[in-house]
Amino acid sequence: MEHLDVIIKNGKVVLPTGVSETDIGIKDGKITVIKKEITNDADLKWDANNQYVFPGIIDVHVHFSEPGREHWEGFHTGSMMMAAGGCTTYFDMPLNGIPSTVHQDALYEKAKLGNEKSFVDFSLWGGLVPGNEKDLEALVESGVIGFKAFLSTTGNKEFEAVDDLTLLNGMKIIAKLNKVLALHSESAAITNWLKKEKEKEGKYSADDYIESRPIIAEVEAVERAIYYSELTGCPLHFVHISSAKTIQKIEEAKQKGMNITVETCPHYLLFNHDHLRELGSIAKCAPPLREKEEQQKLISLLIDNKFDMISSDHSPCPYELKNPKVHNLFQAWGGISGGQFSLMSMIEIALNHNIPFETVAKWTASAPAERFGFSDRKGKIAEGADADLAIVTLERSHSVTEENYYAKHKESLYMGHTFPCQVVGTFSRGNLVFKDGKIVEQQSVGGWVKPTGYAAIK
Template sequence: MTYDLIIKNGKVILETGAVETDVAIKDGKIAAIGFNLENGKQTIDAKGLIVSPGMIDAHMHLTEMGPRSDWEGYETGTRAAAKGGITSCIEMPLNQMPATVDGKTLKMKLDAGQGKLSIDVYSFGGLVQNNVSKLHEMAEMGVPVFKCFIATCGSGHPEDFSDVDDFVYYEGAKEIARLNKILAVHAENAIICDELGRIAKESGQTSAKSYVDSRPVFTEVEAVRRALYLADVAGCQLHVCHVSCPEAVEEVTRARQAGQNVTCETCGHYLAVDLDDFEKIGNAAKCSPPIRDKDNQVRLWEKVMKGEVDLVASDHSPCTPNLKEGTVFEAWGGISACQNTLDVFFDEAVQKRNMPLTQFARLIAGNPAKIFHLEGKGTIEVGNDADIVLIKPNSPYVLKAEDLEYRNKMSVYVGRKIGAQVAATIVRGNVVYELGKGIVNPHKGKFLKTR
């Protein structure tokens, strides 16, 4: 057989372990794995490189449509993702307007992105205050998961996303269970966080610490507990988004041990940036739940290393520079992160903390594919899509703003020394990015759906 591409001599992360072997690709699929594979139309010598499943970013915001289209569209967002070793993402139903809350708005988004994708994109559906009867439309169009907020969100614009009260959360969870889909939740206690934030703002507090103190750990833990209990009563599979503290992970672990079908994620910035960094970086590091202190980060790492966290995502949530101006309470809360989630996490997890390569691959690819039922994704095995990232270990570089593919060149990682680099990103057999050359083959991505 003649293959389209052979990756030779790299350390390949398989589910059973990392081995030095070759990977052959044909027609966008992994066709063979073994030693001394030959007859490739193209060959990549991966000697000294890690050959990993491409990252599946299960939490990414893009804003192709509406008044926020200058924040981050499909063109720049998916180019940045490809440069960062991401081969697929699940795109959030916000921050674009109109938000993705029914079949019509989902179709609008899919139409708007045609021909602009450099990676494969799945879409979240949205659960908001008045759309439980519309959830089936998005399920029938192949969304793998629905997102809701039990924290305050949205601008009040009629086309913007909105949070749900406990009754709609419960009713939505029942309907999502009936549809055999998954509910993902942003869990913070809205009333307490909003009131603490109002008090801090009115008293003139402006430090990063004052913002973090307005969203204390117990507000996240309480909301996770409530989300877990109501989802369990509704019989709905639950995924807890962007967990920032080990206490919230413990709630998920306890529920899972009791038999509940629940998973959770954390994000690269919670593991790589702490409150002291937030104070130095400024509003670019504002997000919710917030970046917390070093002790919290150390204990969160313990949960990750023990396997209590199911996946690592970027929560790429960009905006324009002017929205990061003003005091910390006035600034937009979101971090531009997708381009550097993988290399920073590899550096922090594998190189600094000796995480096994198999665990690394599960957290960035295998588990997201399994949890969200993304067929043919997440692992390097014969028959799967050839979604692969080549990682160059022990190759430190300092990130500069001009290195970013984002529409707006902001990142908490600018100026950071990162100890590994993405050497190449391959999407269904297409080499999309190469170190030293940049994006070499854009627009090879597709919108995908689940059954």
């Protein structure tokens, strides 16, 4: 009888077909057997009685700012935070590092740091910015997951928004390379004009901020990107979509057979504009948290499967850039720190709306794996897949505190929020990296993973 590395016994395992009470056997980082009772010997046995075993989540949208801005968030603290939330693979965005990941040398520099420091697996986005179209093919051949571009002003001189000609030229190249372009979709013309109008009037409140980034700015940018995708054949992934009208445009494009996916983030589902009014800059993001009525529409769209996946858009910064005492919201950094909480957020929403846990696993694991080329080994609990697992109990709640939040900076919209569940264990390719509230003290075991068939199509 084969000796196994790990056996997880008596768990309620979240399989693609539903929840099943079964055991999981792990050997050499892979799931080797799933059956009712595994009697083999193992180096580690985990009793998951009354616990749910989810596939480790794949978060396709995080911002770890290393190299160059590790004091914002780096691979070490960032990956610990992800492990503590049941995330076993994350995709790091290209924009906040110095240099930004817009050419091959920068990609390799970032990958080296991640390989040295990450507790769980990661993949890397490349960037599309004015002037780097010639670098896109080398980035694909080196293993980027896809490309990210901004249709609104970034506020980051290392990673500028694309103009229309750069966007069209880049989309043509990305389509030829068989990759996906992820877009932050807010109209720069609309948002910049409205911001200047507010500043001329000396208006800087929460209500002024949301009025400067209206739903129409998101709709216009998405609609324009869809037109450009029709022209170029470029697959699109719309990030952090925040409004029902925008989803309507995306749905119409999908119905025409266009190659488009869309994500939203837990903070748009759990919170709303009242939290920005109450908390100030801690709750500032772009697009902004919407009014409560719009929040409810997003939850309904989620239940109706109009969102393909969930991502955190973890976007941290040092305290001085998020200081809630600053009354001019336009000056504060716009981003939500919360990468640790995506799985627990979706379980909370599932419990409140009678959503099956296998649907949560689809949003957080299998759909990202399928979209970005990992479904052969990640995203679901199956024999032969990587042993990436998140173990959750519903018998304990989890209240967010500075002590149990692993991010480098603790200023978060989620601080004080209580989830009706708790992540009690995380396995990354069979390695126990998080247990009962603590990172397991061992060398980081994560590494740079590349999608299947990532080489450029000639």
